[in-house]
Amino acid sequence: MVALDIDGTLLKWIDGQDEAYETITAPVHDAVHRALDAGAHIVLASGRSPHGMTRIADLLHLPRGEAERLWVVASNGAVVFRYPPMEVVHEETFDAAPAVAAVLEHHPGALVAVEERGIGGYRVNRVFPDGELSGEQLITEVSDIVGEPVSRVIIRDPQATADDFIDLAARLGLHGTDYVVGWTAWMDLSPVGVSKASGLQHVCDKLGLAADDVLAIGDGRNDIEMLRWAGRGVAMGQSVEEVRAAADDVTATVNDEGAAVEMSRWFPPRQA
Template identity: 55%
Template structure:
């Protein structure tokens, strides 16, 4: 990419927000340099899309931390639930939700990992869970149901949460098994917890972002994407310029065109300022 991007896609946790040390939660605050850099992008008339594993409701909260949307800039786009849900905000509106029959996935998880906590997401009604999740990990309405009720309705994703990393290959093996059955699984570690998202086959942040870019009339080559997790790999590969955070695992950095500073050194701001910074020469390459 040699010209200023016409669309910027940003992951949230590990990019805009950093993890609270020793916990499985992100700090619910945006560092000033990052907030200012994002707002400079918006001021330049370039859409900022939040692309995350979080729900649309969770992304609305993050937008508030960023002070978005700014007056006169129009509604935001969210690529939520790892691409399964596309939203506009404000007000929060689900534009598209890609669902799948989660019953087989739920049965396989319960059979293989009986100690895991499961959450089945419906983009419009919240989550059905087998056990309570720690406060703040799920955004929106949460209803506890019997395990056999989890797969009763179509879902946008299934979240599998392990309490500790005593079997680091367990979720990878489960993801591979479900992948053979046509259910995509992205495994990644969140703080001290094993966490696996299961989604409809072919649905990723990249597929969601491609739809948004088409709606906005922006070519793939004109998209800048920044991420740090395994669930960002497809998006970083798809975008005209994919940038990995400095703390990202090697496989994520390998998928990207470039690597910026870590989240605790304002890596998002460093990359955005390359294109939208106060320096009048920014964005020339």
């Protein structure tokens, strides 16, 4: 099985990114299909919500023809679904209200979002910067956003830094939740024990595979558990040091098609 992160692994990140920038390059597309030709399962594993991942599957032309529906791990492992059509087969939820309140006490101006599948977007306390969330944003009071169990909460403070959030999370402990901080002051809160690794383990169990059978490629802090769990975990070249340290190897950067470089080691192009 080949488990692939999306942003920063399959897709190059551009500030102010929107759907128009979501382009799968030919080397990545071809490497994915060589893996399929060799009999590997391709599983997308992302912090994105489900509705933000299906179009990436479409760009990769997955699944192919009459092939079995794709397995997808979304929301940093909290949601596992099949596609197409989208069918959620596993979901983990938690009470996020205490953790959100603790973060907002220190960052009262932070933005809060929870996926709302019914609108193909998010419930938010204020609109997020352009390109940071896909789909519609429905303005909602924080008390209503986290008023019932959720699978993931996004907290974003454009006035802070990633290090600010890392320090805050360490100080707060955020009891009852797990968290991951992105490249910026972006924090994903999730149920304890839930990560891309746990979501992928669910898929492996269904496919009769083990972690040792998995090649995983990613670039972010939310990929650390996945890279440690997989039989071979590979960090993208632009990853921060803690991500690189969690991996078995480091490939080229996303701008140098690192995912394709790594997949080509195991699924090489045919010789002319």
